[in-house]
Amino acid sequence: MTLPTLLVLDAEPLPRLGRLTGRARIEHTDEATLAAKLPYADVLLVWDFTSHAVRDAWPGEGPRPRWVHTASAGVDHLMCPELAASDTTVTNARGIFDEPIAEYVAALVLAMAKELPHTLELQGQRTWQHRETRRLKGTRACVVGSGPIGRAIVRTLKALGVICALVGRVPRTGIHGPSDLDRLISRADWVIAAAPLTEQTYGMFDARRFGVMQPSARFINVGRGPLVVEEALVEALTKRWIAGAALDVFAHEPLGPDSPLWELPGLIVSPHMSGDTVGWRDELGAQFVELYERWEAGRALPNVVDKQRGYVPGR
Amino acid sequence: MTLPTLLVLDAEPLPRLGRLTGRARIEHTDEATLAAKLPYADVLLVWDFTSHAVRDAWPGEGPRPRWVHTASAGVDHLMCPELAASDTTVTNARGIFDEPIAEYVAALVLAMAKELPHTLELQGQRTWQHRETRRLKGTRACVVGSGPIGRAIVRTLKALGVICALVGRVPRTGIHGPSDLDRLISRADWVIAAAPLTEQTYGMFDARRFGVMQPSARFINVGRGPLVVEEALVEALTKRWIAGAALDVFAHEPLGPDSPLWELPGLIVSPHMSGDTVGWRDELGAQFVELYERWEAGRALPNVVDKQRGYVPGR
Secondary structure (H helix, E strand, O other), rough: OOOOEEEEEEEOOOOOOOHHHOOOOOEEOOHHHHHHHHHHHHHEOOOOOOOHHHHHHHHOOOOOOOEEEOOOOOOOOOOOOOHHHHHEEOOOOOOHHHHHHHHHHHHHHHHHOHHHHHHHHHHHHOOOOOOOHHHHHHHHOEEOOOOHHHHHHHHHHOOOOEEEEEEEEEEEEOEHHHHEEEEEEEEHOOOEEEOOOOOOOOEEOOHHHHHHOOOOOOEOOOOOHEEEEEHHHHHHOOOOOOOOEEEEEEEEEEOOOOOOHHHOHHHHHHHHHHHHHOOHHHHHHHHHHHHHHHHHOOOOOOOEEEOOOOOOOOO | OOOOEEEEOOOOOOOOHHHHOOOOOOEOOOOHHHHHHHOOOOOEEEEEOOOOOOHHHHHOOOOOOOOOEEEOOOOOOOHHHHHOOOOEEOOOOOOOOOOOOHHHHHHHHHHOOOHHHHHHHHHOOOOOOOOOOOOOOOOOEEEEEOOOOHHHHHHHHHHHEEEEEEEEOOEEEEEEHHHHHHHHHOOOOOOEEEEOOOOOOOOOOOOOHHHOOOOOOEEEEOOOOOHEEEEHHHHHHHHOOEEEEEEEOOOOOOOOOOOOHOOOOEEEEEOOOOEEEOOHHHHHHHHHHHHHHHHHHOOOOOOOOOOOOOOOOOO
């Protein structure tokens, strides 16, 4: 019996795939050799979820993996029309990042409500300056993105007394549709982007949307950088259309040292780490092994991405 | 009918006492004239809760107010043996600060779990440096002080998935006694001081207690500065006995520019503001007016301090 070939697009540290010994022929690849190796792989594990190489290397009509798994929630870095049109199954790391990202968003929201960055700045100047800060309870959040991450954010903020509205692609029970978005962000204290990057969401936070928000509003992006028109956010913060923002994701990552975003007033910049809590890589590896065992047994896979929409559709 | 004399130990901004017009003869005082005015007052409102002048000015056996209210949760700044021995009723601002302080503690705990101070430091250096941070859910907190503030902290942290133990002066259902303290702090990720300052709590966080904590533990004080032996905390942080700390209160406030605490590694310093959210002074004023109306009607006052213990006893 021929073992399936499992191709791993590597990143350090490597995934722990010891449990697959004798059950897969594991081959490693970097971006340079990906195109040459893809036609001979049965399964592709996109362990380097920062790479966009799959798009360029995808063999189109030729021989290709039957299954692609990415160790990330977003699939924007690998989707291309040829992959979307193919019969290859794409799965993602749904579930791993939900609660960590929700905690991270709660940390940002509370830090902004309690003015922690200003406190740390004053501490650096050895200056005692008492200020009044905001109650979080009773404020309003609009969370954009109704997948498991957005829903976990809502659960966590609700536990802190925040009044939450959730916006998704299609309205359904407890979830607003896109037509409610402007109304909801116009009265929100917190606008939180946790949507996948798709044609519909690309650039959705633009000058008009920042203009709709309250001067006291704060904007947080833990989704994907291109959800935001960065120039518009720079203007919104510079002109005080909104009171503050926090970005964990950017149009170009890593953010270059010359970016104006590093020093923008009221902006917290973090290096795409909102979901990455100690042990996260082990969890991603273990999740893939579990999926591999199902695939090997011919069972249906969970976390299957709708390749037209660009995310795993909700239940 | 003679109106009761209400003496207000002033601080800016003054309390809004318009509702008491025609119902009290309101006199204002500063620290210098307090002793001269106290014997003629029926009620003393300690609006300047940072002042220790009541202790020195208290008339002992002489004529004195029948009721003293302080616009603070702690009463350590005004209690003295003569006041404790007198038949004067002392009330405090119980209830105003509970939830704001709990939110503030949640902000500190999440900021430390997610390493927000380090992120801001790296941002200032325009440096992109991905790190793994900690999950908050499933960590353990030991909250010291079982009054309404400590209980609000426990409620808020529990809502974030933290496993909480509460320590009070006397063990009762759901509350540990002091004999459990060392065991609880030895396994806590978060040790949070929210106790009143009394003879029993003075200096309770000393070198031995910091030595008992885990190297990964973080300590937060939102109670009163003298709960902590500051030199011992300096040593504990410098020698990495514990991983970090946040102090909102200090032995001497405001903290002088020469204090070593400003630049201690892993320490967040804030200027006694944890409970002070927008509108807090109005709430304190409204609470006093409500108490005054009860007192005027001869009804029992809530928030009566046990002057021997130094706080309002729990139910």
